Each structure stands twice: as structure tokens, then as C-alpha cells.
Amino acid sequence: MLHADYQKMSYSASIITPDGFDFELVYHPIPSSTPPQPVVRRHNDHHMADITLSAQATQFLCAGTAASISSFLYNPLDCLRIRWQVAPNAVTDTSGGLLRYGSHIVRSEGLVSGLWRPGLAANVSGMFLSAAIRFSSYEHVRDGLITRYDGDDDDNDDGSSGSSKHGGHMVAAGLVCGAFAYFVTAPLHLLKTLRQAEKGRPGMDVWGIMSEANNVIKGTAPVSLRGALFTAGQMIGYDGLKTAAKARGFEDGPYLHLLSSVAASFGASFLSAPADLLVARYMSMATKGDRLLVCVKEIYDERGIKGFWRGWSISFLRLTPVMITYSTLYEQFRYKMGLGYLN
Numbered sequence: 001m002l003h004a005d006y007q008k009m010s011y012s013a014s015i016i017t018p019d020g021f022d023f024e025l026v027y028h029p030i031p032s033s034t035p036p037q038p039v040v041r042r043h044n045d046h047h048m049a050d051i052t053l054s055a056q057a058t059q060f061l062c063a064g065t066a067a068s069i070s071s072f073l074y075n076p077l078d079c080l081r082i083r084w085q086v087a088p089n090a091v092t093d094t095s096g097g098l099l100r101y102g103s104h105i106v107r108s109e110g111l112v113s114g115l116w117r118p119g120l121a122a123n124v125s126g127m128f129l130s131a132a133i134r135f136s137s138y139e140h141v142r143d144g145l146i147t148r149y150d151g152d153d154d155d156n157d158d159g160s161s162g163s164s165k166h167g168g169h170m171v172a173a174g175l176v177c178g179a180f181a182y183f184v185t186a187p188l189h190l191l192k193t194l195r196q197a198e199k200g201r202p203g204m205d206v207w208g209i210m211s212e213a214n215n216v217i218k219g220t221a222p223v224s225l226r227g228a229l230f231t232a233g234q235m236i237g238y239d240g241l242k243t244a245a246k247a248r249g250f251e252d253g254p255y256l257h258l259l260s261s262v263a264a265s266f267g268a269s270f271l272s273a274p275a276d277l278l279v280a281r282y283m284s285m286a287t288k289g290d291r292l293l294v295c296v297k298e299i300y301d302e303r304g305i306k307g308f309w310r311g312w313s314i315s316f317l318r319l320t321p322v323m324i325t326y327s328t329l330y331e332q333f334r335y336k337m338g339l340g341y342l343n
Helices: 055-073 075-086 098-109 111-116 120-150 167-184 186-198 206-211 213-247 254-283 292-303 305-309 312-336
Strands: 002-005 010-016 022-028 037-044 047-052
Touching: 055 075, 055 120, 055 312, 075 098, 075 111, 075 120, 075 186, 075 254, 075 312, 098 111, 120 167, 120 186, 120 213, 167 186, 167 213, 186 206, 186 213, 186 254, 213 254, 213 312, 254 292, 254 305, 254 312, 292 305
Parallel strands: none
Antiparallel strands: 002 010, 010 022, 022 037, 037 047
């Protein structure tokens, strides 16, 4: 049963479980400047308990859910990028360019088997946790940096931390939140990368690599670096463009979210490209005794400094629809849950 009082902007829904318990989800505004809070009530023999989700917990769920949906939809593009990056130069399938390589995979292996299924479970679960951690902590870290180093405790009307917010705060907060989130979820990201690279190098022993703790520990460093650079680029693109546009009178809404998503895609893909390639190459190396510096030297010897941005174009093309989907869902989830748009 769903009840909505549109004049008071309160919502409720009752759910009866198979074991006889009656749950009621109530969503109502608190009479202050605080956004409305979701409350879960459990009814059983006229006893009721309220569970109120904090703003940070709500952000955690909104970000994780949005990331899961977007990573599920666009896993084929991620798999194509990884397979392109780890493919040996001698492989003739790569000589005709990325699109020809992708079409060859689809014709010979099928879309699902060749590009969609590899690494899907690890990708969805890893991105859920990673995005949830990053976006539930980003605003707190950014605003904490503003308060600590600029001494500005005044808030804007929209709840953001004053006019002193600038790109340095966004980059620093992105680096901190991204490094921590990807450090925690590194095993899932490594497993995802190995599963996708395995399709291009069938002789790879994925579980043999993952079973050696030393390999996971070594792989954590480039994954964390990649996460830090990725999130810094994402935030300076998304938060930076939103802040600049709003300061010039643009309305915070879906159109601004779309434009900011493209900027976020460019920043994230460009900054994280070297670490992204390093993760893919290192985890797919045949001899796991090789060090990261050996992998770096191999990339440089092959193509020079520009070799570290191999696959950057597909990263940008892949990330743009991902960012648009993720950011739109995340912003709408936040809005519907009473948190408002990202400030």
C-alpha cells in the first residue's frame, strides 16, 4: 500500500513479508533546514521501531546503486579497453584499429561471452563499494579542507561550504577519497581486470595469480594510484564545472549534470590513463616476479611517453556514457531521498 500527502510532501509504503511482519517506509520532512530523512518502521503486535538513515548512509546507498547499474550496462566497453591494452603488438586483430578489433571479438566469440560476461560480477561489486565510499565521503573531506585551510565556516544558501571552494579542494578531496576507496576494493578491481585480460590471453592462470598474496599486494599500489587520479579528475571535472556554471546563473538540474558528466569523463580518463594501463599490463604479465618498474620500462620502450596513454580514447568514449548514466542516477537518487543535488 502506498500513501502520499503531496501538500505536506510526506510518503509512506507498507510491506508485509512472508513471515507475517509488517514494514512501513515513511518519508517526511523535518521542520528545519535539514533535508527530510527516510525512516523504516517495523510493526509487529503493535510494537514499532524507527530506523532513520543518516545523510551519509543515504549517500552510500545512492552512489553504490547508481554505480552498480552503470557498470553492469557498460561492462563490454570496459572489457574491450582491457583486452586492447594487454593485446600483444604482434596480434593481427589489433592492426585495423579498436573498432575492427572489437567487431572481430563480437563475430568470433559473441557479445556476451567475449565482452559482457568477463569480469562482470567483480566489476559490479567493486564499483558499488568504490563509488559508495568515494561519494559518501567526498563532500565531507572537501568541506573539511575548506574549513581547515581557508577558515570559511559560512555556508551558501544551497548548503555548500561558502564561496571559497575551488579546484584545489576538489582535487585534494578526490585524491584522498579515491585512494582510500580503491585501496579497500583493490582485490575486486584486480580480479575484474584479470578476468577481462584472460579473454585476450587464454593461458593466464587468474586464480593462481590471485591466490598469491604478494601479487595482490603489489597490484594494490597501482590500483590505489589509479583510483586517486581517477577520482581527482572526475571531481575537478564534475564538481568544478557545476560550481562554475552555478556561479554564472545556471540552474542545477539534469542538463547541467549531463554537461558536467562529460567534463568528469575527460578529467578522469586523462589523469588515470597511465595508472590504468599499468594495472592492466602488470596484472597480465606472464612472470609475476617482474616488478612494476619493469612494466613501466616495457611500456616506454614500446611507444615512448605517449604509450602510457594507449587506450585513452576508448577510456574517454567508454566513460562518457558511464558518467552520464551514473551521475544522472546518483543525482536523482539523492534528490528523491531528500539530500538535494551534489553541492
